[in-house]
Amino acid sequence: MQVKKNHIQIVLSVIIGLIFACFGVFLFSNFQYRGLTIKDNVYPSISAGNFNSFMYGIWVLLGSGFMADWFLEFSAVNIANSSIGAILFGDTILPAILTWFTVGFSISIIVKGFKRGLIVSLIIFLSVFFLWFITGIFAGADITAIFITYILNTLSEIFTILISLIPGSVIGGLIRIRLVSLKK
Numbered sequence: 001m002q003v004k005k006n007h008i009q010i011v012l013s014v015i016i017g018l019i020f021a022c023f024g025v026f027l028f029s030n031f032q033y034r035g036l037t038i039k040d041n042v043y044p045s046i047s048a049g050n051f052n053s054f055m056y057g058i059w060v061l062l063g064s065g066f067m068a069d070w071f072l073e074f075s076a077v078n079i080a081n082s083s084i085g086a087i088l089f090g091d092t093i094l095p096a097i098l099t100w101f102t103v104g105f106s107i108s109i110i111v112k113g114f115k116r117g118l119i120v121s122l123i124i125f126l127s128v129f130f131l132w133f134i135t136g137i138f139a140g141a142d143i144t145a146i147f148i149t150y151i152l153n154t155l156s157e158i159f160t161i162l163i164s165l166i167p168g169s170v171i172g173g174l175i176r177i178r179l180v181s182l183k184k
Helices: 002-027 038-046 051-066 076-081 084-088 093-111 114-139 143-149 151-183
Strands: none
Touching (some): 002 051, 051 114, 051 151, 093 114
16 A cells, blocks of 8 residues: 555656646746747647647747756856846746746655656656657657757756755655654
8 A cells, every 4th residue: 555655646746746846937937938938838738729729839848948948047247237136036047946946845845855856856857857858849849959959058048957856856745754753
């Protein structure tokens, strides 16, 4: 019975993690993230009726969580033009950090512990990343340009996700462990 309960927890955490990964940046940015809205950019593509438009809508939805570029936002030029607080609490970095922190946190709370939560969170991140990659191929996006031409931007976007996903997983797991130990 315990094994079945663990599987249910993992499946539930994967579903919740995927939902937060897809829609989180829109939730934390008042449903408009970097000029994208679900109503104006994602929904028309998904409901257009052809496969390429559908894949483009899914690609935009999945890719919205990967748009925060830590190194670009905290570059010397950006810091000279505005304050660190304005950059951190602006419309780009904060929604992405909150999204991926919430993904890690919620998964670790559900699956009991930070180790298992971290593993499932990283699996969610990789799944969303590969789904974004595959839907980009079907949508006709120039994936080569994204990875080769802008390799530092891509690595910075992955870094931004990981610096919020990992602490979210660890904190959520530690809270879950503490709650379980208080019950005993």
